[in-house]
Amino acid sequence: MTHSQTFDVIIIGGSYSGLASAMSLGRSLRSVLVIDSGKPCNAQTPHSHNFLTRDGETPAAIAAIAKKQVEQYNTVQFHAGLAIQGLQTGSGFEITTEAGEVFTSKKLIFATGVRDLFPSIPGFSESWGISVIHCPYCHGYEVKGEKTGLFANGDMAYEFSKMVYNLTHDLTILTHGKSTMTAEQTAHLETKGIAVVETEIEALKHTSGVLEEVVFKDGKTLTLKALYARIPFEQHADIPGELGCALNEQGFLQVDAFQKTTVPGVFACGDCVTPMRSVANAVAMGTLAGAMTNKELVDEAF
Template identity: 55%
Template sequence: MKEDNFFEVVIIGGSYSGLSAAMALGRSLRKVLVIDNNKPCNRQTPHSQNFLTQDGKTPKEIATIAKEQVQKYNSVSFLNDFAVSVKKGTNTFEVKTELGKTLVAKKIIIATGIKDIMPNIKGFSNCWGISVIHCPYCHGYEHKAVKTAIIANGNEALDRIPLIKNLTNNLTMLTNGEMNFNQGQLKKLKEYNIAVTEKEIVEIEHKKGHVEKVIFKDGTQQDFSAMYAVIPFEQHTLIPVDLGCELTEQGHITVNSLQQTTVDGVFACGDNSTPIRSVAYSVATGNIAGAMINKELSDEVFK
């Protein structure tokens, strides 16, 4: 095994959670490689909010500062590449990359995030993360007290209404097809003055990602300034599944409170292993993953 290809930890994914894990490990003198192709899922989002000391900065600003700080730790190195496979051996893991590199590590951190699956609505992806948003904590304050829509249906819609209703009294449900509300739910929506539009959406008109109106299949239109959407996702990579990591019913990597997956030596952090999608939480889970791997490596030596 080539010494320059061997690492104590390989971190797959170099956004907030991966960098946070790398910092914890770098401060513990661990030889670490971070593999990242510089395509974070929030690269279209104009500003990152609700993250103490960084509130209102762009995602790129935060990531740039984070990487600069991590690079001060000499035992951490970076590879601009894409991990395509990880195979578990007896005591190590073999990582292969898109550019043909083969790397060996004692431990693996999967910090690859998730991939949002965009609906077949013209203009939706252009607005995603800008004015079509997923989280009232990350973006709600910037879109408070405006005419707002929620693209959702049934129970998943009702779960989100209280948080969004707290930010605006001008709220409409867009079911994007036949509604899936029972009479009791409809009564509650009416009681709180929440309109329901039971039509299929074909287009979101916008200016540079800022919503102006929604166009329905029957040709009618409605004006909005902001929209929340509940959309499906998938793991950004098949690596956790190929390794045998268990996934939750929702599709996240199953981890315990220490960010350990169901496969020994493999940890996961960030959006791929939690429904809580925020920069602050990603940083926290990455820090935990890095600290816990360092403890494992230390305990393996000090038996």
């Protein structure tokens, strides 16, 4: 077990939200350690959109520019590793990595994201982020007017279909089993020409993640250009829960308007706290989390 120095703040997660927090804190002269395992949830996504100055860039390129800029601040250090345990101490927090290193800090920021739980449909995970997409704001413009599917059910399918219908009227909802939408919802979808297919899906036929058709268990097929999907997720990191951070009913870490979790001294930002998963939103939340963490340190020391 290797003991390291104490930092003002440890940030767990070095993607957009974590890097934005680190910049905010580094510029405030705080000693910061960013622990990152190098597995962002959008690793497979070819292009990032809806982020001013970087529209259409690859997520990796944006992250590389961000990291290079944060590295200019000698107040920020990076550690490649997986944080696996967190403890509250008298003076703050202690984080242990998979390799057994121990780091301590006064404050913690979780920018750990979420892990998507893919259905066991061949081709689904391989197409995720490429032609099986989660966000109309991130990817919708590129497939506007195209033959599109929506993999969802119940109220979620109905509500999400409104958003997708705004971008394309050639829309089919795939419930992958019996529809749980109400008769009123189904009737309204019919007036918009939106079909609902309840047949279970056998596989997604694709080439390098580019969707060609949906193959159903009854042998029928449906040609699609894109498939929006609302799938379940879990928190990427167990540490917030072990420290006592509450989750909201959607399964996100509960934070207030200042990115504070329910545990004093612990902040969270990015995809682990919001369904609005975008680079722009992650950066905004990370910047705020960094500033609010710094304010707490300032107030305590003054």
